[in-house]
Amino acid sequence: MEFGPALYHEFGEAWKTQDGYRLAKTISPDLPPGQLSSIFQSINIAGGWKSARDDDVKAAIKRGLSSSSARSDGIGQKEIKGWVEVYFAYWQATGILAEVQQTSSWTNAYEQWKVLINALIQGYNGHEFEAWTIPCLYVAGKHLRLFAMKADENTSVNDNSAAAFQDDFDPELQKHQKLEDCARVLNRVFSLCLSDRAPLEESRKWGLYYIINLLFKTYFKLNATGLSKNVLRILTAGRGDMPDFHTFPKSQQVTFKYHEGVLCFLEENYAEAEKHLTEAWNTCHKDAMRNKELILTYLIPCHLITTHTLPTEKLLEPYPRLQKLFLPLCQCIKKGELHKFDLALQEAEDEFVKRRIYLTLERGRDIALRNLLRKVFIAGGFEPVAKEGDKPVRRTRVPVAEFAAAISLGSEEKVDNDEVECLLANMIYKGLVKGYISRERSIVVLSKSGAFPGTGV
Amino acid sequence: MMPTWPTASPPQGVPAPNGYTATYPAPAFTPVQVRQTFGQSYSAPQPSYPPAHTYGPAQPPPHVPTNYQSSAASPPTADEQPRKKVEWPDSVRSYVERSFLPANMDPTVSREEMEAKLKETIMRASDDNLLYSIVWNNMPLPQQMIKTERQERAKAMAYSAQSPYGNAPVPISKKRKSADLEDVANLSITPPWRAGQGARLEDRVTFSKDKRQATEDSADNTSKLNKYEKRQKRFNGGYVSTYRSPSPPPGDGPVVGTCEKLEKNYLRLTAPPKPENVRPPRVLKNTLELLKKKWKKDQNYAYICDQFKSMRQDLTVQRVRDDFTVEVYEIHARIALEKGDLGEYNQCQTQLKALYKLGLKGKANEFKAYRILYFIHTANRTDLNSVLADLTPAEKRDKAIKHALDVRSSLALGNYHRFFQLYNETPNMGAYLMDMFVGRERLAALCNICKAYKPDVPLRFVTEELYFESDLEAAQFISDNGGQDLLHEKDGTIVILTGKAGQTFESHKTKAFARVDIKGQI
Incomplete structure (x- = not known):
């Protein structure tokens, strides 16, 4: 919005209704370049924007804000001073952003935007900004992250000038210089929100989850998921003094639960992961397809581990990407095709590793194996019926060699009996098969009542 | 601190x-x-x-x-x-x-x-x-x-301060950052994932x-200083001649060493290095040859480790990063491995990873394989995933790396049979690393066997499956882990009464898998 009556009016209106989101719109950088540059040029000072001196600009903004109706709604001198700094930083940012398409100096844009977010932080710390204005922090934080990533994209990785003076060095780190810096700034914002001791109604704690979600995204990108765990720990410690999680906007709940779930997932805590991901799944807006797809990416492997179930085709129907990702593997598991499972896993390894689900999906092999063993068991048929009218009993003593034959079937190489016994021992240990192995006689004695729990036989 | x-x-x-x-x-x-x-x-x-x-x-x-x-x-x-x-x-x-x-x-x-x-x-x-x-x-x-x-x-x-040579007795309390982060105030200052790297x-x-x-701030400066002076004199034979520049002008570039001595004890730097105490690469190359000989002859790890650390230091302060640097780190890593000094090994490994990334030649595959085994040992799932993500198809076909990957997958699938076969055929020095976790995997396998086999299995079976040197060693292992009562003689052979084992090995297993914490771990 141009620096003129409209902006100051909007400022006043937002103030009157205490509408933080409305206020946040006045510092949005998310505008076409033309508009950005007209904002930059709209500053009303003698001699025009071209020869503008910082003090004159600040004075002009101050005049504008003071003239707004916020004045009568009780905004203090101190607060105005703080907002002047914010808008001044914003004004400078518009100047840079208007030209960023041509100059692609995203680093400058990032640095300037950091000035803005610092002005905001300063505002809360020293200028008595009120808690309802926190959406401004959202806008500032959100774009800080975006600018940081763009800046990193444009920075040549080979620019080793800084690294040359470093003792330890890691070329990887160069890639995310600005984003790391951004994480630091966001952390300050996080502390700013967390440390607010004001009563809940007017506390900055209402900004926590938005900021945490931003932090999560940043940490995930930086491959520093451990730090997200720390945020969670801090959150758990302070949860007593916080508004109830479910009173936060749903969008924030979903994002938070998704990340919390993925974090548990990465730690192999699948039960917890499933809990959080399911909550995210249930809360997610029905049309947010991309988000639902992301949730499923982790919920499906999770489910495979915890309940040994596969996704239905109906569930995957709207998500071609997930179909491509999971269906081949699922079919192999279902049919108990061990060798094909290995191939399918290998085939999509890169995709799986990228999403960090490879190590989890690999464990689906157990289910594939279980299904294969079950087939052998069923193929074994029934014991001869001893007495008329007795219920037929399946043959529960199965030679290891039969299982070995089945396991070797799909692949070229023959798996020896000791290894098969080892695999069987695993199945029994994990509770996927009920029974025991007799080493002496080289047979497996399966349970008469439910040799393969949960599968109907 | x-x-x-x-x-x-x-x-x-x-x-x-x-x-x-x-x-x-x-x-x-x-x-x-x-x-x-x-x-x-x-x-x-x-x-x-x-x-x-x-x-x-x-x-x-x-x-x-x-x-x-x-x-x-x-x-x-x-x-x-x-x-x-x-x-x-x-x-x-x-x-x-x-x-x-x-x-x-x-x-x-x-x-x-x-x-x-x-x-x-x-x-x-x-x-x-x-x-x-x-x-x-x-x-x-x-x-x-x-x-x-x-x-x-x-x-x-x-x-925060971090010693590049972690073992030195210096004020480093921040090796592992996670605990600090509970303090919110700290969060804003340090990007902990960079700690010590930037x-x-x-x-x-x-x-x-x-x-x-x-x-001294709190007390009488004069007397304290005098005391200090006296002490200083004691240590220096009464004469103090060194003037240490308190603050080197920043960014004055790498040191160019002029020291010609081959051997040098490692000393953690407390001041900018002096050229006369730093050996240039030309000298260091001779040092390396000398150390190799000494290692073969004396096998004195304390000495060798110290010497290698000072070599690494000299290379670092001169910012020498070339094939020779790689060689020094590789040899030190191997020696540390051999002696089970995982902390030192890990420091070398971390630097090697960065050096390879710079495109320097060396035994990259050998050390990538070690890295995988190392992460298996430390049960570091996140890093394991990152390593997998970084491997190229060609690397995956490399013998050592493929072996390490197979080890990983055999463990993930609980295939102890395969695991111990792989243990037997480990290339290079990977066995030293595998030794670190072979014990706990044996326990895990024993738990499996005890649950799955009834009523018993021959001791020889366990000896072979779990790759013990002898029946005796296997029996010893079982006894050490509380299973002495399970060993029985039957028809002239010793068997393990797996049917009666119950939870015998479970607690030992859990303990063995409790998180591995190694100094200097990334």
Whole structure:
């Protein structure tokens, strides 16, 4: 919005209704370049924007804000001073952003935007900004992250000038210089929100989850998921003094639960992961397809581990990407095709590793194996019926060699009996098969009542 | 303990301005600052000093503007020492003049700080006989240097101190960052995933004075200092000759070593390295050959490790990163592996990873395979995933890497049969790493076997499956883990009564899998 009556009016209106989101719109950088540059040029000072001196600009903004109706709604001198700094930083940012398409100096844009977010932080710390204005922090934080990533994209990785003076060095780190810096700034914002001791109604704690979600995204990108765990720990410690999680906007709940779930997932805590991901799944807006797809990416492997179930085709129907990702593997598991499972896993390894689900999906092999063993068991048929009218009993003593034959079937190489016994021992240990192995006689004695729990036989 | 940079304000080791101006401008004889005035002119934490006579001539530069002189007051008193006469070159004079030009003044840098800095700079140049060789016209003005230093210090605060050679008994308490993060305030300062990685050498240098300073601040400076002086004398045979520059000008580039000795004990740097103590790569190459021979002959790990650390240090301070660096790290890593020194091994491994990434040649595949095995040992799932993500298809076909990957997958699938086969055929030195976790995997396998087999299995079966050297070793292992009652003789062979094992090995297994914590782990 141009620096003129409209902006100051909007400022006043937002103030009157205490509408933080409305206020946040006045510092949005998310505008076409033309508009950005007209904002930059709209500053009303003698001699025009071209020869503008910082003090004159600040004075002009101050005049504008003071003239707004916020004045009568009780905004203090101190607060105005703080907002002047914010808008001044914003004004400078518009100047840079208007030209960023041509100059692609995203680093400058990032640095300037950091000035803005610092002005905001300063505002809360020293200028008595009120808690309802926190959406401004959202806008500032959100774009800080975006600018940081763009800046990193444009920075040549080979620019080793800084690294040359470093003792330890890691070329990887160069890639995310600005984003790391951004994480630091966001952390300050996080502390700013967390440390607010004001009563809940007017506390900055209402900004926590938005900021945490931003932090999560940043940490995930930086491959520093451990730090997200720390945020969670801090959150758990302070949860007593916080508004109830479910009173936060749903969008924030979903994002938070998704990340919390993925974090548990990465730690192999699948039960917890499933809990959080399911909550995210249930809360997610029905049309947010991309988000639902992301949730499923982790919920499906999770489910495979915890309940040994596969996704239905109906569930995957709207998500071609997930179909491509999971269906081949699922079919192999279902049919108990061990060798094909290995191939399918290998085939999509890169995709799986990228999403960090490879190590989890690999464990689906157990289910594939279980299904294969079950087939052998069923193929074994029934014991001869001893007495008329007795219920037929399946043959529960199965030679290891039969299982070995089945396991070797799909692949070229023959798996020896000791290894098969080892695999069987695993199945029994994990509770996927009920029974025991007799080493002496080289047979497996399966349970008469439910040799393969949960599968109907 | 965190910042290694002294927290004192910049005028390191320089007396208050009122001391030396009194003798001004006659340069023939200048007194050294009186002890008693230390700290009285500054409100900032005071630096502590090496004994005064370790300083070179504390001669002020000439041509300081007059108003400066007028602030001078106290005359020299006790403890005076003769100074050598110094002729100041014109270039130095004009440098001083330039520093005090009003146009160059910086409001954030106080006059005292500037004067102190100026003095320090010129003194050092004088001490090093560089007065005529330095291009004073290009020298940063003292106010600029102070500002740079401030930034450095701010950075040093942010990147917490971390020794590159983790085992050294130095104030490093921040090796693992996670605990600190519970403190929200800390969060904003340090990007912990970079801890110790972004810090420059200068930031890591610990000034041993720091610790003393804390105590001296609170007490009678004079007596403490005297005590310190005495002690210092004891240690140095009564004569102290070294002057350590308190703050090297930042960014003065790598050291070029001039030391010709082959062997050198490792000493954690507490000051910028001196060229005469640093061996250039040419010498280090001979050192490496010598050490290789000595290692073969004596197998004295303490000595070898120490020597390698000093080699690594010399390479680091000279910023030598080439194939030779890789070789040094690789050999040290192998020796550390052989001796089971995982902390040291891991340091080498971390550096090697970065070195390979720079495109340096070496045994990259061998060490990538170790890295995988190492992560299996530390059960570091996140990093394991990252390693997998980084491997190229060609690397996956490499013998050593493929072996490590197979080990991983066999464990993931609980296939102990395959795992112990792989253990038997480990290439290179991977077996040393696998030794680290073979015990716990045996326990896991035993748990499996006990649950799955009934009523018993021959001991020989366990010996073979779990790759014990002998039945005896297997039996010993079982007994050690509480299974002595399960061993029975049946028809002339020893069997394990798996059917009766119940939970026997479970608690041992859980304990063995409890998180592995290794010093220096990433």
